Amino acid sequence: MEKTVNQKAWFLVLPVLLLVAFSAVIPLMTVVNYAFQDTFGNNVFFWAGLTWFEELIESDRMWAALGRQAIFSAIILAIEVPLGIFVALNMPKKGFWASFCLVLMSLPLLIPWNVVGTIWQIFGRVDIGLLGYTLDKLGISYNYTQDFYAAWITVIVMDVWHWTSLVALLAYAGLQSIPDAYYQAAKIDQASRWNVFRYIELPKMAGVLMIAILLRFMDSFMIYTEPFVVTGGGPGNATTFLSIDLVKMALGQFDLGPAAAFSLMYFLVILLISWVFYTVMTNLDKREG
Amino acid sequence: MADMTVNQSAVRSKPAVNVNTRAIVMGLYLVFLILPIYWLVNMSLKTNTEILSSFSLWPRDLTFQNYATILTDPSWYMGYVNSLIYVVMNTLISIVVALPAAYAFSRYSFMGDKHLFFWLLTNRMAPPAVFALPFFQLYSSVGLFDTHIAVALAHCLFNVPLAVWILEGFMRGVPKEIDETAYIDGYSFGRFFIKIFIPLIASGVGVAAFFCFMFSWVELLLSRTLTSVVAKPIAATMTRTVSASGMDWGVLAAAGVLTIVPGALVIYFVRNYIAKGFALGRV
Numbered sequence: 001m002e003k004t005v006n007q008k009a010w011f012l013v014l015p016v017l018l019l020v021a022f023s024a025v026i027p028l029m030t031v032v033n034y035a036f037q038d039t040f041g042n043n044v045f046f047w048a049g050l051t052w053f054e055e056l057i058e059s060d061r062m063w064a065a066l067g068r069q070a071i072f073s074a075i076i077l078a079i080e081v082p083l084g085i086f087v088a089l090n091m092p093k094k095g096f097w098a099s100f101c102l103v104l105m106s107l108p109l110l111i112p113w114n115v116v117g118t119i120w121q122i123f124g125r126v127d128i129g130l131l132g133y134t135l136d137k138l139g140i141s142y143n144y145t146q147d148f149y150a151a152w153i154t155v156i157v158m159d160v161w162h163w164t165s166l167v168a169l170l171a172y173a174g175l176q177s178i179p180d181a182y183y184q185a186a187k188i189d190q191a192s193r194w195n196v197f198r199y200i201e202l203p204k205m206a207g208v209l210m211i212a213i214l215l216r217f218m219d220s221f222m223i224y225t226e227p228f229v230v231t232g233g234g235p236g237n238a239t240t241f242l243s244i245d246l247v248k249m250a251l252g253q254f255d256l257g258p259a260a261a262f263s264l265m266y267f268l269v270i271l272l273i274s275w276v277f278y279t280v281m282t283n284l285d286k287r288e289g
Numbered sequence: 290m291a292d293m294t295v296n297q298s299a300v301r302s303k304p305a306v307n308v309n310t311r312a313i314v315m316g317l318y319l320v321f322l323i324l325p326i327y328w329l330v331n332m333s334l335k336t337n338t339e340i341l342s343s344f345s346l347w348p349r350d351l352t353f354q355n356y357a358t359i360l361t362d363p364s365w366y367m368g369y370v371n372s373l374i375y376v377v378m379n380t381l382i383s384i385v386v387a388l389p390a391a392y393a394f395s396r397y398s399f400m401g402d403k404h405l406f407f408w409l410l411t412n413r414m415a416p417p418a419v420f421a422l423p424f425f426q427l428y429s430s431v432g433l434f435d436t437h438i439a440v441a442l443a444h445c446l447f448n449v450p451l452a453v454w455i456l457e458g459f460m461r462g463v464p465k466e467i468d469e470t471a472y473i474d475g476y477s478f479g480r481f482f483i484k485i486f487i488p489l490i491a492s493g494v495g496v497a498a499f500f501c502f503m504f505s506w507v508e509l510l511l512s513r514t515l516t517s518v519v520a521k522p523i524a525a526t527m528t529r530t531v532s533a534s535g536m537d538w539g540v541l542a543a544a545g546v547l548t549i550v551p552g553a554l555v556i557y558f559v560r561n562y563i564a565k566g567f568a569l570g571r572v
Contacts, residue, residue, distance in 0.1 A: 002465075003398040012393035013405065015386040016449055023446040024412050027423030090314040102560040104319050107326065109563065110552030112507040114524045115545040122332060123325045128340050128538060130328050161325065169564040173572045211568045222416030225509045243418035243510075250422040251514065263419040274411040281571055285461075 028267075034260035052261035062262060064237065065245040072241060073220045076159045080216060083160070084167025085209070089201070091172050105165040117229025120158040124230075144231060148238045155227045155239050159220065167212045174208035175201060207284040214277045218270070242266060326549070333542035340538050355543035365540075368523035369547065371437065372506065375520065378441035380501040383448040384494065391456035392482065396465065409450035413569065417510045420446060425514050437520045440512045441505075448501040451569060455500060458570020459493025492562075499559050500566040503552060523548060 038048040056062050087105075092098045108116070124144050126132040135142040144154040178200065186196045224243035227233065233240035233248070240248070246266065250259035332340060333355050334348040343349070359365040393399070394406055424443050425434070433439040467489070471481040487494065513525040527544050565572050 003396060005399065006397040007399050009393035009397035009399040009402075012389035013399075016390040016409070016453060017405070019382070019386055019442075019445055020409065020412055020449055023424075023442055024415070024420075027420050027427055030423040030426060031419065087314070087318050090311045090318075092311070092315070099557075099560060101315060101319065102563070103556050104322060106556050106560060106563045107549075107553065108322055109567070110503055110507070110549070110556060111326075112509070112524055112548045114509045114527060115548050118527065118541060118545050119325045119329050122538065122542065123328050128332070128344070130324065130346075133344055161322065165322070166564075166567055170568055170572060173564040208568070208572050211571060215567065218414050222418065224416075224418055243416055246416075246418045247421060247510070250418075251425070256422070259422065266416060266419055270414050270416065271411055274407070274414045277414070278407050278410055281569075284571060 031260045031263050034256045035264050038257055048257060052257040053265075056258060056261045056265070059258075061245070062265075065240055065242050068238075068240065069221060069242045072156070072223075073217055075156055076163070076220050077213065077216055079156070079160050080164045080167050081209070081213060084164050084212065085171050085205070087164065087168040088171035088175055089197070091168070093176075102169070105168060108162050109165055111162075113225035114229050116158065116162050117226045120154060120161075120226075121230050124154050146235055148235060151231045151235055151239050154230060158226055158230065159223070162226065163216060163219070167209075167216060170208050170212040171205055174205035178204045207280070207287065210280045211277075211284070214273065214280065218273060218277070221269070221273075329542050329545050332538060333546045335539055337537065337539045355539040356547075358540050359543055359547065365526060365544065368521060368526035371516075371520050372512075372522040372524070375437040375440040375444070375512070375522070376502055376505040378437060379444045379448055379505045380498050382441060383445060383452045383501045384498055387449055387452035387456055387497065388487070388494070389482075391453050391460055392486070394453065394457045395460035396468065406453075409453055410569075413447050413450040413454070415446065417447075417508065421510055421514045424511060428515055434515065435517045435519050439515045440520060440522070443511045443515055444505045444508060446511075448504055451504065452497045452501055455497040455566060455570035456490070456493055458565065459490045459496070463489050496559060496562040496566050499555060499562075506548075506551065 033045075035052055036048055036050075037045040038051070039045050091101050111119070123129045124132045124142070126136045126143065132142055141147070142150050144150045182200050182204075183196070186200060191199070222243050223241055224247065227239050227241060228244055231239045233244045246259060246262055249255050249262060331346070331348060334351055334353070336350060336352050336354065339345075339348070339350050394402060420443070428434050428436075428439040428443070433442075463486070467485070468481070471485055476485070509522075509524040512522040516522060516525065523544065527541065527548075559566070
């Protein structure tokens with residue numbers, strides 16, 4: 001759509017600008033402030049320059065958390081994206097069953113995140129949870145509070161349970177936009193199922209899928225509540241992801257300087273990915289328009 | 290020729306096979322989704338002794354005592370009330386400020402519009418963990434700590450951008466000729482916006498409101514950090530009771546089930562918009 005140039009439109013945007021500035025820019029400036037200063041209490045601050053950043057880059061703690069975070073995000077993307085596409089391909093196209101599937105699949109997406117944690121905390125317990133109990137009876141040792149692998153598997157399965165439907169719903173929306181004529185043409189050409197997927201469905205889904213991947217990456221990159229409720233970051237530090245570590249540092253130990261430096265580097269990663277996201281979105285808009 | 294016949298019969302028999310595998314795949318996936326939720330509901334209808342002493346797939350000794358505990362004890366049900374208060378406040382604020390902004394983004398180009406739109410996106414993507422400490426200090430220093438409005442404003446961080454993006458996605462679908470006709474007919478901007486435009490995108494407003502509600506409802510970290518007693522949300526009530534009394538699984542499960550209810554009630558109406566809402570109004 002052609003847009004008219006109108007500088008007065010700024011007045012319409014102004015409330016949003018002020019509100020978001022209040023809740024984003026002021027706190028962010030505090031973070032920047034702390035990142036370059038040191039304090040011995042009583043609100044007396046000293047210029048610390050890049051000390052915190054140097055300390056952070058040399059510390060194993062941040063790299064370990066970042067490493068765990070990267071592995072976690074990679075694993076859940078590798079599971080959720082193919083599984084989501086697979087589910088979307090198998091969803092009914094219309095009618096009662098389509099609505100039925102949509103409603104049930106949306107359900108995990110709308111559950112408060114700490115309740116998602118609670119659900120899996122209970123579900124995985126050996127004494128009272130269905131999953132833990134069944135595994136135990138099958139003779140598989142499974143204890144997500146003690147065992148490293150059990151903790152990781154629980155957190156990953158929980159995330160797959162929680163978010164695969166999002167990928168599936170987005171892919172499904174992409175599939176719905178493919179006109180029937182494309183499938184008829186493929187049928188005339190006697191294209192195999194794989195070729196239909198590879199040359200018709202996948203290209204048509206590409207834009208939507210890109211959004212799904214970015215959303216999943218972003219949200220998994222700042223995951224906090226669910227693993228915090230289930231494992232509390234443990235056993236040891238096994239499931240201490242970036243956000244959990246940051247909250248521990250900032251609100252638990254009140255290490256303002258390092259936490260602020262940590263936050264800023266975290267934020268830069270987010271900024272970079274947001275930019276990719278934005279580019280994908282605007283390209284998608286152009287293609288439609 | 291032989292190949293041809295084989296191929297054709299394969300094509301013909303395909304739909305029947307397809308339906309079955311489809312049903313099986315979807316069936317398995319839905320069972321995987323429902324089972325943990327079913328288990329929570331199951332637990333909420335048992336007594337604690339039954340939970341701990343025996344293992345059964347359904348409650349043998351059906352009880353609503355756990356729900357009764359929550360609905361009669363103020364320290365429990367006030368958690369829901371507090372959550373609802375700040376969530377509704379946040380939804381109202383977000384929608385009211387986002388409507389004109391989304392209109393501006395969808396209709397006009399102005400200096401810095403793309404940068405502003407991008408900046409909003411970065412706030413939707415910002416990790417709450419980064420903002421937890423500064424929010425705590427900011428709201429403490431202005432005397433808003435432990436109030437509902439503090440949480441409502443803090444959640445605006447991600448909900449206002451979300452609402453702007455979703456509403457913009459809906460508004461771009463409304464042809465511009467409608468605006469122009471209305472202006473020619475002598476409508477002022479305000480009157481046109483409220484009388485004509487908002488009814489046109491009513492479903493979009495509904496979807497945006499639903500998602501603001503949802504994202505504010507599911508968030509724990511900021512709402513827990515910014516409250517202590519007066520405005521304590523249900524999510525925090527749940528975590529604290531677990532650590533304090535230890536093993537009251539039945540009540541914990543019942544509290545969990547009750548937090549799912551608001552989403553489950555409206556899910557049918559938004560089913561076709563879930564993907565659009567999560568993808569910020571695109572798709």
